[in-house]
Amino acid sequence: MSEYTITVIKNENPKPKPAADKLKFGKYFTDHMFIQDYSEEKGWHNPRIVPYQPLVLDPAAMIFHYGQTVFEGLKAYRTEDGSIKLFRPDKNMERLNRSNDRLCIPAIDEEFGIKAIKHLVHIDNEWVPHAEGTSLYIRPFIIATEPYLGVNPSSTYQFIVILSPVGAYYESGINPVKIAVENEFVRAVKGGTGEAKTAGNYASSLKAQEIVAQEGYAQVLWLDGVEKKYIEEVGSMNVFFKINGEIITPMLNGSILKGVTRNSVIELLKYWDVPVVERRITIEEIYESYQNGGLEEAFGSGTAAVISPIGELAWEGKKMEINGGRTGEISKRLYDTLTGIQYGSVRDPFGWVVDVK
Structure with missing residues (x-):
């Protein structure tokens, strides 16, 4: 599955970036997001990076009624030389699939998941803040999208990744x-x-x-x-x-x-x-x-x-x-x-x- 080609649609109306001293956890979001679809017929398919936007879901989508969803959290860091690093993303993708198994969600290709995150972060690299202690929070998640009110695993899903610049967790240093x-x-x-x-x-x-x-x-x-x-x-x-x-x-x-x-x-x-x-x-x-x-x-x-x-x-x-x-x-x-x-x-x-x- 790692041979997927990711389609990219650039955001033609980029948002102003918040000042580093205004960053709060999970309040601001970057210009783009990653989406991949799943169906029983095609498996995981159509990976794409698109402008950050609302999701359109049927009111009967199973995520709303039975909570069939999983998520992860990791960060991208800007180093002193200006490069951008991820910290152990393989562990996050590995855990995402363990969560998938427990929630009866089809496994993703872990290697491709990391590739998608890297591609998205690269496109929105200007959103990785430079100030000390700041970072770009990465939220991969999967939701059940089939419109059906029966209590069964969904037959369709979306794998989505969004990004959020965040400030230092401890504004005045590490405190008990x-x-x-x-x-x-x-x-x-x-x-x-x-x-x-x-x-x-x-x-x-x-x-x-x-x-x-x-x-x-x-x-x-x-x-x-x-x-x-x-x-x-x-x-x-x-x-x-x-x-x-x-x-x-x-x-x-x-x-x-x-x-x-x-x-x-x-x-x-x-x-x-x-x-x-x-x-x-x-x-x-x-x-x-x-x-x-x-x-x-x-x-x-x-x-x-x-x-x-x-x-x-x-x-x-x-x-x-x-x-x-x-x-x-x-x-x-x-x-x-x-x-x-x-x-x-x-x-x-x-x-x-x-x-x-």
């Missing part, structure tokens, strides 16, 4: 956030769709986030959906804890998203000979470690923030201030190294960075 442990609502369960990147997972998380935001917390720490004691994710990020010198992250269990940044953190820690383990860990263990002085750091990992230090955890009326509410040494080192690799200022010993030609 306050997190509340969620005891009522559940993010996902084993056998559900938690390990897939699908829209419904995020819609169901909003109520818990809305409640804790009113109490001054940035996000929730999700517990497992069965016993409600094992830690899973923090907000929409994977989570890590440093306890007595060892880094612990919840093991992938069928309900936890296999994060690209999560994998990168684990590989970096091993490269540095820092002890890191993937296992089940309870909130009780975290609290006991806090009480005996063993809880040294906690942080989330994800595409948007890269590393998000946790300065405080609230659980059942108890508050745990971690590392004095300051960013920990490992969190800072990981953030500096990962962003350095992404922007080309730090050597990439893993071959993670890919050029946009």
Whole structure:
């Protein structure tokens, strides 16, 4: 399938580009988008780059009624020499197909998916911002388009990629956030769709986030959906804890998203000979470690923030201030190294960075 030729229709009315200091996450969009169609007769076909525009869908399109959709998130970075790089796009395309399988969506050609992203970014390369800490967010997604109200997998789909210039996640530097442990609502369960990147997972998380935001917390720490004691994710990020010198992250269990940044953190820690383990860990263990002085750091990992230090955890009326509410040494080192690799200022010993030609 990689031999597809991408048709390009240029936007004759390009939009003004926002100033770097005005960039917000997901607010502005570039001049072009990528679209590819799927039908049972033709498979994936008609790949094209067209001017950014509204989608025209039948009101009965199955995406609206049964949520059959998946998405990804990655970034393009402008380096000091002006070139543009992608960070591990193969992992995003690989995960997209795992999500496709769970949602009964036909697999895409991963190599062609990367080719399409590169082509789109190249066309809209002037939208990749130059200011420090800024980047071009890339959102590939697939939606079910068949107009049918039966509860079955759709017979038609569209694979779409849109681009959005975004500002630095931390406007005043990397800062710890306050997190509340969620005891009522559940993010996902084993056998559900938690390990897939699908829209419904995020819609169901909003109520818990809305409640804790009113109490001054940035996000929730999700517990497992069965016993409600094992830690899973923090907000929409994977989570890590440093306890007595060892880094612990919840093991992938069928309900936890296999994060690209999560994998990168684990590989970096091993490269540095820092002890890191993937296992089940309870909130009780975290609290006991806090009480005996063993809880040294906690942080989330994800595409948007890269590393998000946790300065405080609230659980059942108890508050745990971690590392004095300051960013920990490992969190800072990981953030500096990962962003350095992404922007080309730090050597990439893993071959993670890919050029946009």
